[in-house]
Amino acid sequence: MKLIRTIALAATLIAAPALAADQPSSVRITYVASPFNVPSIVMREKGYLDETFAARGVKVESPEITSGAQQTQAIAAEEIDIASVLGGTSAILAKANGVDLKVIAAYARSPKAYFLMTRGDGPATLADLKGKKIAGPKGTVLNQLLVAALAQQGLTLKDVEYINMDLPTARAALLSGQVDVATLAGANAVAVEKAGGKPLTSGEGLIKPTTVIAARTAFLDAHPDLVKAYFDAHNKALSFMKAHPEEALAIAAKEQKISIEDARAQMPLYDFTPVMSEDDVANLTEDQAFMIEANMLQKASAIDIKADLIAPSAFEAK
Structure with a gap:
């Protein structure tokens, strides 16, 4: 019995450093x-x-x-x-x-927090977007909002000049007259409105981000x-x-x-x-269907949102 206890203790001492080594020193x-x-x-x-x-x-x-x-x-x-x-x-x-x-x-x-913004002298309606320069971050909810707003008017991204910019850069480009419209949210949208700009639309009724x-x-x-x-x-x-x-x-x-x-x-x-x-x-599933329809995602690449993307723990209290 003493030998067994000694072996067990040795195994524990050997295992302990390995467990400590498994824990990262930092997380990103x-x-x-x-x-x-x-x-x-x-x-x-x-x-x-x-x-x-x-x-x-x-x-x-x-x-x-x-x-x-x-x-x-x-x-x-x-x-x-x-x-x-x-x-x-x-x-x-x-x-x-x-x-x-x-x-x-x-x-x-937050569907009400995303906007297509323009200057006071910019496009008056969504129907006026054809041929316009539009700035904003591609591959984001704001990208999706733009596609949805264009689709509502029978337009696609091919009907506009869409320029990839982060939010502060897109805001600055809009206010300086380099682009006609910017896809913005939060403080960037507020800043444009305070500078005399206006929203053409929010995400309400167009997306469920x-x-x-x-x-x-x-x-x-x-x-x-x-x-x-x-x-x-x-x-x-x-x-x-x-x-x-x-x-x-x-x-x-x-x-x-x-x-x-x-x-x-x-x-x-x-x-x-x-x-x-x-x-x-359901909202994410609708987002995927929309991206397929808008040619942002190939239908053959579609995933099962709940089974493939979301961890079961996401539905549990944190």
Whole structure:
């Protein structure tokens, strides 16, 4: 018996370093503040993410990658572990093209927060978009909004000059007269309106955008404890927003460089509930069907949204 106990103890001592070695020294989680990602902004300002992971001996790296396409490329290259705010369309396109990721929660639902913006002297209606220069980030919800708005008028992307730009660059190009229309959201849309611009349309009635939180499948499978740590910090930010709404607005306004009043006007446009529902699955399924119809995705590459894209844990309380 003594020999058996000695062997068992030796096995435990040998195994312990191996387990420690399996835990990464750092995790890479994107930070995306725009268009109005209040939970992420609060989480950074309050240090919740660093605090939660430090307790586990893990350092957090937070690259600022706002483009959905660039985030999914980084996941494919194993350069990031969690994409904290990813457009549903970007997640679908990536998965359909072989990127091994899983949606682990919803981030926000916000059709009223996305706009086609123009200057005061710009196109008067959506019907006037033919032949116009339009700027915005391709492969995103805003890309989808543009396609939907054009389709409503019997037009396609071939009927406009569509230029790929991030949100601040698209806003600047619009205000300087380099383009006729910009696809914008959040503070960028507010800035254009304050400069005399106007919305041609919002996403309401055209799209049902769901931004999501996604993880590398290998990271999710190997480190469920670290995924839980992420949600501990995320939920702490949501709780802070509920308990201290004015302070949360002030934090978001400062980060977005907008007034408290503008931040207060933005907040009702977003539902930040992280637990996914069957309605979210239906919306993402409709998004995929739309992308196929608009030639943004080949029908042969279509995926089963619930089975292929969404982790079962996404439907559970965090």
